[in-house]
Amino acid sequence: xxxxxxxxxxxxxxxxxxxxxxxxxxxxxxxxxxxxxxxxxxxxxxxxxxxxxxxxxxxxxxxxxxxxxxxxxxxxxxxxxxxxxxxxxxxxxxxxxxxxxxxxxxxxxxxxxxxxxxxxxxxxxxxxxxxxxxxxxxxxxxxxxxxxxxxxxxxxxxxxxxxxxxxxxxxxxxxxxxxxxxxxxxxxxxxxxxxxxxxxxxxxxxxxxxxxxxxxxxxxxxxxxxxxxxxxxxxxxxxxxxxxxxxxxxxxxxxxxxxxxxxxxxxxxxxxxxxxxxxxxxxxxxxxxxxxxxxxxxxxxxxxxxxxxxxxxxxxxx
Ligand code: F6P
Numbered sequence: 001x002x003x004x005x006x007x008x009x010x011x012x013x014x015x016x017x018x019x020x021x022x023x024x025x026x027x028x029x030x031x032x033x034x035x036x037x038x039x040x041x042x043x044x045x046x047x048x049x050x051x052x053x054x055x056x057x058x059x060x061x062x063x064x065x066x067x068x069x070x071x072x073x074x075x076x077x078x079x080x081x082x083x084x085x086x087x088x089x090x091x092x093x094x095x096x097x098x099x100x101x102x103x104x105x106x107x108x109x110x111x112x113x114x115x116x117x118x119x120x121x122x123x124x125x126x127x128x129x130x131x132x133x134x135x136x137x138x139x140x141x142x143x144x145x146x147x148x149x150x151x152x153x154x155x156x157x158x159x160x161x162x163x164x165x166x167x168x169x170x171x172x173x174x175x176x177x178x179x180x181x182x183x184x185x186x187x188x189x190x191x192x193x194x195x196x197x198x199x200x201x202x203x204x205x206x207x208x209x210x211x212x213x214x215x216x217x218x219x220x221x222x223x224x225x226x227x228x229x230x231x232x233x234x235x236x237x238x239x240x241x242x243x244x245x246x247x248x249x250x251x252x253x254x255x256x257x258x259x260x261x262x263x264x265x266x267x268x269x270x271x272x273x274x275x276x277x278x279x280x281x282x283x284x285x286x287x288x289x290x291x292x293x294x295x296x297x298x299x300x301x302x303x304x305x306x307x308x309x310x311x312x313x314x315x316x317x318x
Pocket of ligand 1: 125
């Protein structure tokens with residue numbers, strides 16, 4: 001396999017550029033040609049690609065976002081769209097494709113793999129990819145979030161206020177759970193445990209009784225709007241929470257060293273697997289070891305909340 005393509009798809013994640021850099025440099029190191037496909041699957045279907053060289057990925061390891069850009073392309077989820085993409089790949093003489101992205105991108109990889117050799121590289125701040133300990137971008141997003149939690153805590157303690165901080169994660173709670181633990185949030189609400197809301201109300205009321213009126217509640221967007229939660233708390237407790245929605249700030253920023261190393265390892269590993277004609281795989285790290293799974297697990301398995309981390313969050317927010 002001597003000519004491969006690489007693209008980024010879905011929500012961008014800090015570290016995607018480090019992964020692109022690793023794919024390009026590793027492929028060139030092994031004597032392959034590598035083509036960067038611009039604007040994700042939309043660009044692929046439009047034949048929007050350029051041959052990459054060592055200098056194409058110079059000085060990007062420290063940059064957030066993705067130099068190949070990304071897109072949310074609905075058509076690629078249709079058979080016709082996948083056929084069109086595969087035809088474009090074949091027309092340009094590419095023999096393999098490395099797809100860097102989140103769960104939707106991995107599912108597209110799982111769909112086209114029967115028609116074209118592909119490898120999925122998990123990159124999403126949501127960290128919601130099954131059988132993968134950590135997706136590229138998760139660590140950087142966690143560090144971004146705790147910077148904001150620490151800043152909010154300054155004003156919360158100064159004014160004895162309760163703050164709700166709404167974080168991303170789509171319909172999963174990993175980002176909220178881990179950032180809540182790291183930020184020392186008094187309460188964490190995740191979609192996988194919505195019934196915690198009653199416990200949170202009890203804890204807030206107990207706090208008021210012991211004159212502790214300030215607290216930080218980290219809520220995952222999949223639970224609902226932070227403003228709706230504030231309204232409910234105001235109705236049921238003698239508290240008027242303020243709300244901060246972190247939004248897309250969680251997607252930007254320079255990737256951490258951890259994410260840069262993770263991305264570099266996974267990008268090179270994806271090239272290695274394609275070089276060995278081992279396509280149809282989802283690469284990842286498990287217990288700090290490089291692993292690869294049949295990409296079809298993205299259809300049969302859903303990422304789970306780590307029960308130990310959830311228990312820890314309950315223990316530390318007594
Ligand atoms: O999947 C990454 C993510 O940031 C989610 O956490 C979030 O819900 C979604 O993308 C936002 O999508 P968009 O950038 O299209 O608004």
